[in-house]
Amino acid sequence: MALFGNGPLTAQVALELARGGAQIVLLGEAAAHPLHRPLSALNLMRHDPALALKGMRLLADLRRRGIAVHHGCRPTRITQDGDALRVDHSGGVVTADAVCLNFGFQPQNEILRLLGVRMRFDTESDQLRPERSGDMETSVPGVYAVGDCCGLGGAPAAAIEGRIAGTAAANGTADHIRDRADLARHRAFQSALWNLYGAPSALLEDVAPETLICRCEEITKGALDAAMDSGHTDIGAVKRATRIGMGRCQGRYCAPALAGYMARRTGAQVGDLSFFAPRIPIKPVSIATLVAAETLLDDEPGDD
Numbered sequence: 254m255a256l257f258g259n260g261p262l263t264a265q266v267a268l269e270l271a272r273g274g275a276q277i278v279l280l281g282e283a284a285a286h287p288l289h290r291p292l293s294a295l296n297l298m299r300h301d302p303a304l305a306l307k308g309m310r311l312l313a314d315l316r317r318r319g320i321a322v323h324h325g326c327r328p329t330r331i332t333q334d335g336d337a338l339r340v341d342h343s344g345g346v347v348t349a350d351a352v353c354l355n356f357g358f359q360p361q362n363e364i365l366r367l368l369g370v371r372m373r374f375d376t377e378s379d380q381l382r383p384e385r386s387g388d389m390e391t392s393v394p395g396v397y398a399v400g401d402c403c404g405l406g407g408a409p410a411a412a413i414e415g416r417i418a419g420t421a422a423a424n425g426t427a428d429h430i431r432d433r434a435d436l437a438r439h440r441a442f443q444s445a446l447w448n449l450y451g452a453p454s455a456l457l458e459d460v461a462p463e464t465l466i467c468r469c470e471e472i473t474k475g476a477l478d479a480a481m482d483s484g485h486t487d488i489g490a491v492k493r494a495t496r497i498g499m500g501r502c503q504g505r506y507c508a509p510a511l512a513g514y515m516a517r518r519t520g521a522q523v524g525d526l527s528f529f530a531p532r533i534p535i536k537p538v539s540i541a542t543l544v545a546a547e548t549l550l551d552d553e554p555g556d557d
């Protein structure tokens with residue numbers, strides 16, 4: 254098994270797979286070695302020494318198992334090779350039965366966008382983020398947003414944000430001095446972590462025309478470029494022309510790369526409208542669930 258990614262999760266998953274008996278043939282990390290950013294490493298230690306030590310123990314465990322982290326390494330092409338997969342990467346070639354990729358987390362913010370919450374594009378994370386007050390209230394009064402839908406901040410930060418929002422929603426304001434200090438510390442830790450793991454984003458400009466951009470509908474980069482060349486320059490038009498983003502994941506994987514690429518090609522600013530318009534159902538829902546929901550609504554008091 255070969256793993257490529259950016260961030261600590263790839264190493265954690267590699268270790269869990271190795272513990273489960275998988276043979277890890279390559280663990281590629283896009284970021285440079287931490288020794289290149291000693292200040293960020295020190296900051297990590299300063300903001301949460303226990304978590305930083307946990308990370309170091311994880312890496313030591315990998316080393317004991319003979320699994321080295323190849324820094325500055327990213328896949329450039331994956332092709333079928335008999336029963337196996339051949340991965341060309343920046344450091345050479347590797348063959349594996351399976352390849353795992355993790356190049357970041359995307360916030361699931363469709364419900365916020367459907368509710369009309371004002372979003373801004375965060376250029377550091379290349380993601381849409383809801384505008385929020387210190388109490389986590391969005392631009393829509395009474396709508397609070399917490400946790401990963403606002404951008405990945407880790408489980409402890411999500412829990413604290415939830416406490417602050419819950420108290421504010423119930424009492425009109427939240428006065429959690431301790432929670433706010435803890436939240437600031439978790440955010441500082443995350444900031445140092447992603448500084449340490451900073452790596453240039455892979456750009457659609459650099460991929461070959463036959464590369465699948467939308468894996469659900471099997472739309473290639475070549476088809477995307479052809480649609481743009483023929484005058485489809487907004488994301489909705491490209492979707493209608495090619496079916497890109499119309500598959501099971503509803504653009505979850507392709508939209509972020511597509512939004513940036515289309516903006517660069519057209520000279521536009523990335524914003525809310527650069528992403529696919531959110532639509533319900535937000536996730537695939539079975540007919541049985543819809544029927545059950547309808548039955549529940551029929552049973553509500555006052556409906557007869």
Ligand SMILES: Cc1cc2nc3c(=O)[nH]c(=O)nc-3n(C[C@H](O)[C@H](O)[C@H](O)COP(=O)(O)OP(=O)(O)OC[C@H]3O[C@@H](n4cnc5c(N)ncnc54)[C@H](O)[C@@H]3O)c2cc1C
Pocket residue numbers: 262399400401402405406407408409411535536
């Ligand atoms: C593999 C992995 C490993 C991680 N490891 C760590 C770690 O070691 N330490 C750490 O701090 N963080 C870790 N994280 C991040 C951490 O899990 C998140 O930051 C945290 O769970 C965010 O909490 P949340 O409540 O915002 O979102 P979630 O925990 O994702 O909860 C959201 C919930 O909403 C539900 N939901 C979504 N859409 C709908 C809908 N339309 N209707 C109804 N329900 C819906 C989902 O099913 C889910 O139960 C990891 C994440 C992953 C994916």
